[in-house]
Amino acid sequence: MTSIKRRIFLKGSLTTGAIGMAIGSGLLTPRMSLAAWSKEAFEATDVNSALSALFGTSSPEGSDRIKIKAPDIAENGAVVPISVTTDIDGAESISIIAEKNATPLAATFSLGPGTEAYVSTRIKMGKTASVIAVVKAGGKIYSTGKEVKVTIGGCGG
Amino acid sequence: MSTIKMRANIDNGVTTFKALISHPMETGLVKDKKTGKVIPAHFIQEVVCEHKGNTILTANWGPAVSKNPYLSFRFTGGAAGDTIKLSWVDNKGEKDSSEVTIK
Numbered sequence: 670m671t672s673i674k675r676r677i678f679l680k681g682s683l684t685t686g687a688i689g690m691a692i693g694s695g696l697l698t699p700r701m702s703l704a705a706w707s708k709e710a711f712e713a714t715d716v717n718s719a720l721s722a723l724f725g726t727s728s729p730e731g732s733d734r735i736k737i738k739a740p741d742i743a744e745n746g747a748v749v750p751i752s753v754t755t756d757i758d759g760a761e762s763i764s765i766i767a768e769k770n771a772t773p774l775a776a777t778f779s780l781g782p783g784t785e786a787y788v789s790t791r792i793k794m795g796k797t798a799s800v801i802a803v804v805k806a807g808g809k810i811y812s813t814g815k816e817v818k819v820t821i822g823g824c825g826g
Numbered sequence: 827m828s829t830i831k832m833r834a835n836i837d838n839g840v841t842t843f844k845a846l847i848s849h850p851m852e853t854g855l856v857k858d859k860k861t862g863k864v865i866p867a868h869f870i871q872e873v874v875c876e877h878k879g880n881t882i883l884t885a886n887w888g889p890a891v892s893k894n895p896y897l898s899f900r901f902t903g904g905a906a907g908d909t910i911k912l913s914w915v916d917n918k919g920e921k922d923s924s925e926v927t928i929k
Contacts (some may be wrong), residue, residue, distance in 0.1 A: 696916050697874045703884035706871045711888040748892045767890060771855070775890035781882040784839070785902040788885075790894040793853070824855055824890075 704762065704778035710774050716766055716801065719774040720810070722762060729803055729812035732757065737802050737815040743794060746823025752789040754800040760786035760806040768814070769798035770824065793823035832926035834910050841904035841928050844874065845897045845912055854887040863922055870895060875909045877904055904928050 710722035717727035738752040753763050763786065764777040775792040786804070794800075799814040829848040835842055837868050847870065854867025873885040904910070906928055913923035 695870050697913050697921070701874050701884075701913075702872060702875060702882045703874075703881050704886060706886045750896075752898075765918055770890050772888060772890065774888055776888065777835075777886045778899070779884040779886075780899075781880060781901065784882050784899060784901040787900055789896070789898040790885075791896050793890045821861075823892075825855055 704777065705782065710777075712772055713774060714772060716768055718774045719766060719772075721778065721804065723774070723812075724803070724805060724810050726810060729810040732804070732811035732813055735802050735804050735811060735813040737791075737813060738802060739800050739815050739817050741816075742818045742820065743823075744820065746796070746819040746821050749793050749794050749800075749819070749823065750789070750791050751800055751802075752787070753804075754787040755802075755804045755806075755811075757786070757804055757806045757811060759812060760804050762805045763788050763791070764803040764805075765792060766792045766796055766801040766803065767792060767794045768801055770795050773801075794819045795822045795824040828924045829922045830912055830914075830924040832912060832924065832929040834904070834926050835907055836904055836928050839902055840900050841902070841910075842900050843898060843910060843926075847873075847897070847912075847914060847922075848893050848918065849887060849893070849895060849914075851887075851891055851893045851895060855889075867917060868916045871917050873897065873912065873914045875899075876913075877901070877908060880912070904911070 720727040735755040737758035743749040762779045765775045766773045778788045797818045801814040803812045832845045858928040869889040874929040907927045911925045915921040
C-alpha cells in the first residue's frame, strides 16, 4: 500500500472504531460531546474515588475563587438548587459533589470556549452534607465546599 | 411532545440559557410502594448544548440530579436570532433534542 493510502485506511478504521464504541455506550453525537460519561466516577461511593476517576487525583487545591450558591437549609432534599461560579482563568469544567450521597458525584459540566464559568442546576441530597464544587482549570483541580442542611432527605430510600 | 423547555436571552453580548427537561431521574434506590419492587434507575446521563455547530456545554449527570432537571449557563458569541440546540440521552438510550431561538 502506498503511504498515503495506508494513512487514509488507518484513519478510517480508527474513526469507525471510536464511533462504534461511543454509540455502544449510548453517548450523544460523539464528536459533539466534550466529555464522556464516566461510570467509574458516577458509581464511586466516596468523594476521593469519584475525584480520582474524574481527574486522576483526589487532592484538589482549596480555592476561594469558587463560589457556591446553595441554601443553608434545604427544605426538600430532592430538589436542592446549586449554582457554581468561578473566576479561575481557563476553567474547563465544573463538577458538583454531594459529600454524603451514596454516590457523591452528582454532575459535571464541561465548558466550551466562550461559555462562562457558571452553572446552575438542582440536585438530590440524602442528608445534611457538604456540597463540593470542583473546577478543572489549566490542568489543575480546585475545590470549595458549602454545608447544606437537609431536613427531609431527597434520595427516596 | 418535546421533553425540553428552554429560554435563551441575550443582554450585552452574554446569552443566558435556561432549560427544564421532563424526566423522572430515577435513582434506582426507591421501591414502588404498591409492588414493593425497586424502581430501576432511569436518568439522563449526557446533555449537549450546541450553537452554530459548536458545543458550548456538555453536562454529564448522575441520578442525583433532581427529577425534571433544571440547567442554566451563560455564554458569549451568540446573537439574537441564533438557535441553541439541547440534546440529551439517558441510561436506557432514550433521547430527545430541541432548539430555542436567542431573543
